[in-house]
Amino acid sequence: xxxxxxxxxxxxxxxxxxxxxxxxxxxxxxxxxxxxxxxxxxxxxxxxxxxxxxxxxxxxxxxxxxxxxxxxxxxxxxxxxxxxxxxxxxxxxxxxxxxxxxxxxxxxxxxxxxxxxxxxxxxxxxxxxxxxxxxxxxxxxxxxxxxxxxxxxxxxxxxxxxxxxxxxxxxxxxxxxxxxxxxxxxxxxxxxxxxxxxxxxxxxxxxxxxxxxxxxxxxxxxxxxxxxxxxxxxxxxxxxxxxxxxxxxxxxxxxxxxxxxxxxxxxxxxx
Amino acid sequence: xxxxxxxxxxxxxxxxxxxxxxxxxxxxxxxxxxxxxxxxxxxxxxxxxxxxxxxxxxxxxxxxxxxxxxxxxxxxxxxxxxxxxxxxxxxxxxxxxxxxxxxxxxxxxxxxxxxxxxxxxxxxxxxxxxxxxxxxxxxxxxxxxxxxxxxxxxxxxxxxxxxxxxxxxxxxxxxxxxxxxxxxxxxxxxxxxxxxxxxxxxxxxxxxxxxxxxxxxxxxxxxxxxxxxxxxxxxxxxxxxxxxxxxxxxxx
Numbered sequence: 001x002x003x004x005x006x007x008x009x010x011x012x013x014x015x016x017x018x019x020x021x022x023x024x025x026x027x028x029x030x031x032x033x034x035x036x037x038x039x040x041x042x043x044x045x046x047x048x049x050x051x052x053x054x055x056x057x058x059x060x061x062x063x064x065x066x067x068x069x070x071x072x073x074x075x076x077x078x079x080x081x082x083x084x085x086x087x088x089x090x091x092x093x094x095x096x097x098x099x100x101x102x103x104x105x106x107x108x109x110x111x112x113x114x115x116x117x118x119x120x121x122x123x124x125x126x127x128x129x130x131x132x133x134x135x136x137x138x139x140x141x142x143x144x145x146x147x148x149x150x151x152x153x154x155x156x157x158x159x160x161x162x163x164x165x166x167x168x169x170x171x172x173x174x175x176x177x178x179x180x181x182x183x184x185x186x187x188x189x190x191x192x193x194x195x196x197x198x199x200x201x202x203x204x205x206x207x208x209x210x211x212x213x214x215x216x217x218x219x220x221x222x223x224x225x226x227x228x229x230x231x232x233x234x235x236x237x238x239x240x241x242x243x244x245x246x247x248x249x250x251x252x253x254x255x256x257x258x259x260x261x262x263x264x265x266x267x268x269x270x271x
Numbered sequence: 272x273x274x275x276x277x278x279x280x281x282x283x284x285x286x287x288x289x290x291x292x293x294x295x296x297x298x299x300x301x302x303x304x305x306x307x308x309x310x311x312x313x314x315x316x317x318x319x320x321x322x323x324x325x326x327x328x329x330x331x332x333x334x335x336x337x338x339x340x341x342x343x344x345x346x347x348x349x350x351x352x353x354x355x356x357x358x359x360x361x362x363x364x365x366x367x368x369x370x371x372x373x374x375x376x377x378x379x380x381x382x383x384x385x386x387x388x389x390x391x392x393x394x395x396x397x398x399x400x401x402x403x404x405x406x407x408x409x410x411x412x413x414x415x416x417x418x419x420x421x422x423x424x425x426x427x428x429x430x431x432x433x434x435x436x437x438x439x440x441x442x443x444x445x446x447x448x449x450x451x452x453x454x455x456x457x458x459x460x461x462x463x464x465x466x467x468x469x470x471x472x473x474x475x476x477x478x479x480x481x482x483x484x485x486x487x488x489x490x491x492x493x494x495x496x497x498x499x500x501x502x503x504x505x506x507x508x509x510x511x512x513x514x515x516x517x518x519x520x521x522x523x
Contacts, residue, residue, distance in 0.1 A: 093500045107500050187384045197385045202394065 001051045001226040003029050004058040008071045012064035015100055029055065033082040054085035061115060062108040063101065067138035072118055072129045079122065089115045114140040121146060124178055125171045143235055148174040151211055152227055152234075159213045159225065163192045175207030196218055206237060272372045276303045281320040284363075285327050285414045286310035288355050291363055292332035294325050295370050299335075302369075308363035339370060344378040354395035357428045365391045403430040407437055407513055412447065414485075415476045420447040423518050431458045431467055439465060450475070486520050493521040 003025060009011050010022050032055050039050040058079065059071060075087040091107035118140065121127040132146050133139075133231075141149045151158060151174050160169055162184060170181040180203045187193060187201055194214045198205060209219040210230045218225065282305045284290035292306060308427050311324070335489035339348045343461045359365075365388040372389075373380040384390045403426075424434075435458035438447060449458040449468055457470045507523060516523065 091501070093498065109501065109503070183384065186382050190383050191385055193385070200387065200390060201384055202390075 001032055001053070002056045002058065002163060003032070005074075006058065006060050007064055008059050008066045008074050009064070012066065015065060029057070029082055029235070033084075036083070055082065055087045056084060057067055058088040058090055060092050061089050061112050062104060068111070068115060068118070068140050069129070069133040070139040071115065072122070072133065075119060076122055076129045087119060089119070097173075110142060111140070114142075116147060118146045128167050143238060144231075145174070147172075148207060148234055151230055153225055155225075155230075159210045159218065160211060161216065162198065162212050162214050173208050173211050175211075180204075197206055207234065210234070272368070272375055274302075275371075278303045278305060279321055280305045281307040281309060281314075281317075281322045283311050283314055283322055283324045284310055286312060288352060289326060289329060289332040290325065290327040291355060291366065292335040293328045293365055294363070295333050296331040297325060298367060299371055304368070305364075308367065335370070337361070342377065343370070343373040343380060346381060347373050347378070350381070350392050350396050352455070353399045353433075354392045356430055356432070357399040359391075359395055361391075362395055364388075365395075375489065384457075387440065399428040399430055400425055400433070402428050403433050403437075405511070405517040406430065406434055406515070409515045409519065410434070410438075410449070411518060413520075414479045414482045416479060418446055419476070420445060421450065421475060421478075423450040423452050425453050425514065425518060426451060429454060429456075431456055434458070435460065435465055435467075448473075448475070488522050502517075 005025050006020065007016060013020050013022065032051060035050050036054070059075070063072070070087070074083075078084045078087055089112050091109050091112040092102075092104065093107045094101060094104050097103065117182070118127075118132055120130075121132065123131065125151070132150055140146055145153070157172070160173055162170075167185060168171055170176055170184060171178070176184075180201075183201050183203065184198075186192065187197070191197075192215060193201075194217075195205070195209075198214065205219065210222055210225075210233065212219070222229075282294055284294055291308075294305075298304060305323075307320075314322075336348070339351070347370070351370055354362055354366055354369075368388040369380065369392045372386075376383075380389060381393070384393060406424055406426060410422050410423045410424060415421045431449060435449055438449070439460055444462055444499070445460075446462050447460050452470075455470045457468055459466050459468060459473070459474060499505070511523065
């Protein structure tokens with residue numbers, strides 16, 4: 001069941017979708033979520049499941065000036081209060097030229113990606129929106145993913161020792177997800193882990209290596225544990241996956257055309 | 272298993288799972304580990320190898336089969352079966368070590384992922400099933416006659432059986448053939464039961480008249496539904512690797 005909110009605030013709804021109202025969207029959503037809860041509580045009474053696949057919604061990104069912080073706050077409350085299965089974010093693609101609509105050259109796909117990354121952090125990694133963003137930094141970093149960004153701002157919580165950290169702590173390490181964290185917990189029951197065995201387990205250390213210790217030791221190539229060093233390295237690693245600003249090779253002879261005198265000099269050999 | 276003797280022998284078996292289980296039986300009984308295990312049709316005779324041909328014994332394999340379920344766990348059986356389906360040249364020896372050690376320590380074996388062969392077996396299973404999962408979406412059936420569908424695939428792993436079983440569940444009344452062109456094997460389902468046979472034994476009929484029309488409709492749908500602004504070839508290639516594209520009807 002999907003009831004689409006489309007635009008993340010009342011003002012934007014008034015501007016772009018005047019036929020939609022906040023109450024008109026939230027009332028049926030609350031109705032559905034209450035009924036799902038009731039149905040689960042009293043399984044014997046209701047023979048048939050009510051909306052067994054759960055409830056979802058969609059938000060359009062980039063058509064109105066809302067910040068990432070505001071959008072994520074909305075989805076967090078949707079997850080917590082209405083127990084939604086998922087919130088979909090959809091980058092705005094401009095189709096017609098209404099005066100209320102912004103004109104974008106290309107849909108904000110990177111922003112959509114960052115929102116999805118943050119959405120996963122909310123649902124599976126135990127993060128809260130206030131940790132990821134605040135009023136001063138209302139939008140996500142374009143270069144680093146939300147988790148790396150958070151980790152760099154909270155370096156006092158790191159490095160995390162792989163052999164003793166609990167599941168939720170492991171999940172906070174950039175580059176380690178649900179599958180890797182579960183693998184680590186399963187493997188370390190039998191023996192303590194070092195970097196070699198992490199590699200054997202198939203855990204990617206590309207980002208994680210800067211934030212962890214194994215048996216008290218840092219990764220061998222991590223010389224310094226400070227924000228500057230880690231950030232430079234992370235950004236350097238990500239350079240291929242990001243849209244590049246256009247560079248071109250500098251040339252010494254770009255605008256220098258040989259003059260008539262130069263040509264004569266070449267012929268006579270008096271360079 | 273640590274005090275088992277490593278013997279300088281190459282075991283040759285017929286390439287079936289039962290054959291591999293028979294080897295496990297023999298090894299477990301004699302407490303020895305061979306140097307290599309190869310299938311008979313892959314084996315190139317080597318003058319240095321000390322070869323022994325192990326015949327598939329269904330009684331032995333059944334005993335190992337039940338033994339794995341009772342003494343280790345069901346998951347170990349699935350692990351070894353799907354690892355067996357994968358395309359890896361050392362899979363047999365890894366499965367052998369995995370099962371033999373499993374008999375010694377029980378279900379705890381699946382947690383010992385730092386042991387290289389346990390990790391390998393679990394990883395091979397993951398690889399085979401991941402490919403199977405991808406092909407569940409990338410398989411394209413063509414109608415070749417009355418109520419008969421045909422699809423060809425080029426998978427890396429021998430995943431015909433789990434793949435075919437999935438489609439039996441999806442469309443139990445349809446008759447279909449899935450053709451693994453890399454191994455020349457066919458999964459044939461006639462509406463009641465299935466069999467896997469060599470593709471040389473059957474003749475594949477040509478496509479029906481309606482089929483071309485429907486293929487064109489499908490291509491049209493595929494191109495119409497695409498959102499040009501959102502094309503992301505890198506992401507697309509992660510979900511549908513290019514090596515599978517030759518069996519598709521549409522052109523992504």
